[in-house]
Amino acid sequence: MPIYEFKCLECDKEFETLVIDADDRIICYYCNSKNLEKQFSPFGIKAEGEIASANLPSSGCGCSPVSCGCSVRN
Numbered sequence: 001m002p003i004y005e006f007k008c009l010e011c012d013k014e015f016e017t018l019v020i021d022a023d024d025r026i027i028c029y030y031c032n033s034k035n036l037e038k039q040f041s042p043f044g045i046k047a048e049g050e051i052a053s054a055n056l057p058s059s060g061c062g063c064s065p066v067s068c069g070c071s072v073r074n
Contacts, residue, residue, distance in 0.1 A: 005039040014039065 005016045006026060010033035017026060027034055 005041045006036045007039055008033050009035045009037055016041075 003016050003018050004026075005014060006028075007014045008028035008031060011028060011031040013028065013030045015029045017029075019026070025034065026036060028036060
């Protein structure tokens, strides 16, 4: 039973909800609108006591989600 994130296109609020059945009719918790947009939700993994996002962009210099030994400039 996954938890999904939604954004209401009526009141612009974001919320997450447990979806038991794919046919469930999800409504906004704040304004009861059905005009929702499902948001992208990167999942997290637990690695050596730290939470790391599984969808981090690569910097190309061998950095890990926990530490980085190089100088990265944006």
